[in-house]
Amino acid sequence: MAVCARLCGVGQAGGCRRRAPVEEEEEEEVRAEEAPRSLLQLPPEILVEIFSCLPGTQLPLLALVCRKFRQILSTDTIWRRRCRTEYGVHENLRKMEVTGVSCREVYVKLLHQYRDILGLWQPDLGPYGGLLNVVVDGLFIIGWMYLPPHDPHVDEPMRLKPVFRIHLMEKKTATVECMYGPKGPHNGQIQMAKKNEFCTNCLQTDYHRMSGGRQEEFRTWLRDDLGRTLDDIFHEHMQELILMKFIYICQYDNCLTYRRIYHPPSRPDDLVKPGFFKGTYGSHGLEIVMLSFHGMTAKATKITGDPNVPAGQPTLEVDLTRPMRLPSIEQLRNFSELSRLVLDIRDLISREQRLAGGVEDAGSSSRAEPAQAPSPVASVEESAANGPDASENGEQQPQDLQAFVLPEEVMARNGEYPRSCRVCFYGTGLIAGHGFSSPERTPGLFILFDDNRFGFIWLELKSFSLYSRMKDKFQNSQPPSPEAFDEMLRAMQLWTT
Ligand SMILES: [Zn+2]
Incomplete structure (x- = not known):
């Protein structure tokens, strides 16, 4: 906040833009002597150019140098450019000035003041979680909640819902507005x-209420957030789950805490680009997961969750040293055949771990040895190398595709899944009882279909999850370092347990 205090001390907006004659500088503070003579002699318009290129947070220090600098720093051109460069404001800021709000005020009282809430966040909605992106949108800062498409249409785009906004339209201090409910924006607060x-x-919160009472609020929430109506939920279990979620979320009617999350960092040798995906989770509907790579392990972490496996938990872990060649389509249709193949790998892994444990306490290092991987890895690396480039150039590279079909006994939310895949790996999926009781990693098959879709067959549940990439661009979502990302993943697991 020290920087804020300094920022607010910058001289008044709309100051003199004329070239100041040298004689006028006689009254300047003693500090003027310290300013480089050559800089002071430059015409103001050149100084405006120079100052426009400096970070906004450095400008208050310059204002301390001398009166001439302070006057120049009240030129709105400088602040307009800082708003654009640092926060991507492309709105017509000149129009803003007509309303009596200067670009310096937009920079200082809105963008700089709320800079720490820009980025990606997960609401603390217990097991349910969520995904929020706070962005600079024109002359507003808006918190957009990302809602998955309607179950089971996993390939459809995410739906966005504004939950709050901050602006500087009428007052000289930023106004925070809550956007929940049917009656439009109303007073809110944000605290770091x-x-x-x-x-x-x-x-x-009276703005959230509806004339039809809780019944109407429930129906509206069901329609807006889940894209359902009461009539199209046939399963009693699903009805129960949905009602339970509504009742839980209602507790957070007037206040909600958000924790920062990051977009997973990507490396050139990743199997596919890491990022956020929507996935089918049976009667829990569509959930958001984050795919990230950690050496020879891929992890899918829940961003939204459910009372069985809450948000923040690693739903899938894929062993990239264990690629699997699929059997023929006929054999693949037979669940016990696929099951045998997957369980053979699981048994092999536990034998190796026992052996490694017997020889030395090697931990997991023996598993992370890429050299041990059998030949299909070569085709994986090739595919991975071709993949992102191919999609960016819009060219189709020939891929070594395997035919794919779901075994007859495996349940899927819909029959619309790809019939060929690039590569498969052994993996484990996390299952648990209600309230995350007795969580257990169970074996399964991870299937990479293409750059934007993957699937997982949960052997024990005899069910299939299909995941589709969220193509949204998230502002301010990169982690400061790979370590910061790993630390966040560890913290996320603790938030809900
Ligand atoms: Zn409200």
């Missing part, structure tokens, strides 16, 4: 609780 955490408060 600690680093990487903030809270929103609604000050007028």
